[in-house]
Amino acid sequence: MPELPEMETYRTLLGTLIGGQKITDVVIQREKSINVPVDQFTKQISNQTIKTISRRAKYLIFQLGDGSYLLLHLMLGGWMFFGKEEDKPDRTIQVRLSFGDQHLFFIGLRLGYLHLLSSDMVNKELEDMGPEPLDPQFSIDAFQQLMEKRKGTLKTTLINQDALAGIGGGYSDEILWHAELRPDKKVNDLDGQQLTRLYHSIQFILQRGIKQGGYMENPLYKGDGKTGGYQFYVHAREGDECSRCHARIVMEKISSRKAYFCPNCQH
Incomplete structure (x- = not known):
């Protein structure tokens, strides 16, 4: 999607x-x-x-x-x-x-x-959608206040459009890999340093996705060299090597949603 x-x-x-x-x-x-x-x-x-x-x-x-x-x-x-x-x-x-x-x-x-x-x-x-993660007004303080109200897993929270707008199954996996956090970890178990890392990973991965034209395989127009340049780190790469630690990427179901992650360096 x-x-x-x-x-x-x-x-x-x-x-x-x-x-x-x-x-x-x-x-x-x-x-x-x-x-x-x-x-x-x-x-x-x-x-x-x-x-x-x-x-x-x-x-x-x-x-x-x-x-x-x-x-x-x-x-x-x-x-x-x-x-x-x-x-x-x-x-x-x-x-x-x-x-x-x-x-x-x-x-x-x-x-x-x-x-x-x-x-x-x-x-x-x-009207019921959460804030835009890349909005200049969405500061680290605003993010921490938002997360204080959440109790679910990181995976389900990131894809919840009432919490944050625009993140789905693919980029939630990428964000958690970049932040070195497991998708099944509870939001309210994060310390301040982990929350800060997660915030910056959201910014980094989404901006990288935009810069590289997203992951859509189909070009928007003939000769389109922009669309589809993003390559996933972990999403949909079960069994491949993690590019950071070379362990095997795994897939697990979390609340009926597929989550791809590295069990070695996401902890």
């Missing part, structure tokens, strides 16, 4: 590709991917300009010229491609937004969605 670095990569690239551009055509091939009748969706967003593209957690928010919004959540398996019809991937397209002869294809939206919402509806949808 795309996480904060992947969605931030999409945000910056799409801002260049379609920011300020007018939607000239809309094709909906899966009605469940949107939240209003197809005719209403098509009529309302056709000929609208993409004013801004912002991100909140794992969501992208497209502000349209009339003040309405498109809220995108790719969920598991969702991705996008921008280009001409002849360049599109040989995959089922659920939604297509056209900008002249260039199109933004939404692919794999079996669980994901593109919802047409008002400003108030967007705020309502996102």
Whole structure:
């Protein structure tokens, strides 16, 4: 599932590709991917300009010229491609937004969605989410105060969107590896030094993920050299050597979620 670095990569690239551009055509091939009748969706967003593209957690928010919004959540398996019809991937397209002869294809939206919402509806949808980990206002003190209220394991806390916004299964494993902390350790068992280390690991891994274009394998457009440059340290690498201590990476289930870690140097 795309996480904060992947969605931030999409945000910056799409801002260049379609920011300020007018939607000239809309094709909906899966009605469940949107939240209003197809005719209403098509009529309302056709000929609208993409004013801004912002991100909140794992969501992208497209502000349209009339003040309405498109809220995108790719969920598991969702991705996008921008280009001409002849360049599109040989995959089922659920939604297509056209900008002249260039199109933004939404692919794999079996669980994901593109919802047409008002400003108030967007705020309502996102109001219960935790703070953005890379927000300049999210200081070490704010992080420590947030963690004081938590009692679960590190793995489940990091992926809890009510606690912190935008971190999922992949980067939670990476963060805990970098911080040298086990995913099954309880948050309230951390001392001040460990909390500080965890905070800085969150910052480091997420910023590294953004800088390297996230881990998504599929390019956003033909010739895209940015997307997908991030290589995992431990996530989905069960049985491989840890790059730090050369022990074998293991996978364990924690509250039904897979956690990949090094049992030797994460303690």
